[in-house]
Amino acid sequence: MRVFVTGATGFIGSAVVPELIGAGHEVVGLARSDDGAAALKEAGAEVFRGDLDEPEGLARAADGADGVIHLAFVHDFADFEAAGATDLRVVEAMGAALAGSDRPLVVTSGTAIAPAGRLAVETDAPAPGTHRTPSEEAAVALAGQGVRGSVVRLAPSVHGRGDHGFVPHLIRIAREKGVAGYVGDGANRWPGVHRRDAARLFRLVLEQAPAGTRWHAAADEGVPFRDLAEVIGRHLQVPVVSVPPEWAGEHFGFLGRFAGVDNPTSSVVTRERLGWRPEEPGLLTDLDEGHYFV
Template sequence: MRVLVTGVSGAIGSAVARSLLRRGHTVVGTVSAGSRSQAPDGVEVLPVDLFEAGALAEAARSADAAVHAASSNDERAGELDHIVVDDLIEAFEGTGKPLVYTSGLWLHGNAGAAPSTEESPFDPPMVVAWRPAVEDRLLAAASRGVRTVRIRAGLVYGGGRGYVPMLLAPQDGEGGKAVRHFGDGSNRWALVHADDLGDLYALAVEKAPAGSVYLGVAGEPVRVRDAAGVVAGRYGVQVQGWDPEDARQYWSVMVDAFLLDQAASSAKARAELGWAPSRPGLLEELAAA
């Protein structure tokens, strides 16, 4: 298949592209116009302004499938999602082509007594409060001849990319350098290695049914203070809690998302798509970095 991947130079988009290429697909990947970001080898690069409505129309019409993995990673992220999703739905309507959307586990808020599943209620923090409306749009499009698939990924790590290296990098703190975590660090992150997640997307493109949704998490959740401890041990520095109110001066509404206590099950993706994540867990990767 010829697959259009938005955000192909990002942590998720690049992993999706690599997995698709390994499986014999052709990948056309978008990058921001004028960007110096690198796409994986073998990708046909398409410079485009994704905020421009209709900018993907021609590329979408010539594609057999699409994966939306781009994000502006700022206050315009919701606007970007609405524009891109609407463009792709319009281009794919009535064709049966797959459209895989990058949602996130943050939608489910804190886990309860049992791990979250695809059916767990939504309780999103403010930073992704707009995302349920996009998911509703995709679900409705499944009845109009678009094979929409939503993937709610856990916190993505791997290859030194994503939020984890930024959050756990040693900083100047009280008494010298320290690895800081928000609050007391007792909350858990549900995680997935980017390359495992890329494989899940490729499987979804190939065989997920219309209107489906999958949680993309692998392994057991990791307590945040344990991850901070591994990094601190590597650098020979201390671990410190960071008052969330103070942290909001730097991380704004993201703090509430990183304070979520999350655990989730990927049983559905494993059973229906044959997904078998195999990359190193976060603590193993942090220790080896």
């Protein structure tokens, strides 16, 4: 299969590209920069130059492929609404290019988009009003347009060497504050997935997933946030402390809105139907290996 991958040079995309190539697929990766283009060529992929602000170009690339994995996203924590609107335009443009072809379009979302307060499952519709909701709904609706649209919901912590997401920010905050914090009693749970396990799931969804389906990239169903803070505190040799919920924004900055989220997530259906078997270290084991603290 000839696969167009947006976000191909990112933390997850740089694992997805070799996963696809290793399974015999040809990859065309989106690159915004010369360095990104060089990295893709070195990985054995073709290069398509462009960015998310050019949905017409991405639509042309999608039209020339047998399938699409859409990983790229504008991670603008200051303007979630604008980031979500950009993503929706890209999903709609690529979906229109694939209409009537029964080709797969795999769109990325997050497990935290599911309703809060209970174990999230794959059949859960997204909570209304989140920045990922319109794109997820658009991807699933493509089934009515002859596109094998599906969604992979990533755990909030996609971890591994080279991670520059939430966990490195928590470590930086702990260094700056001199304490490793958690919100309230720290019992709220974050699912996790290693980036290589996530890459394998994207390939399986591309190859197998029926139209209009959602899948969960959650190897750890839910790691208590306090446990995460305790590993950070031990490695940095700083106290582990509770942060009152009303102070979370001040302590964690932009992460304040996420640090207290309880997002236990099941991937039972994903494992049973696609044969996905996470093989890499779990979040706490990966963190305890020490490479995050070098």
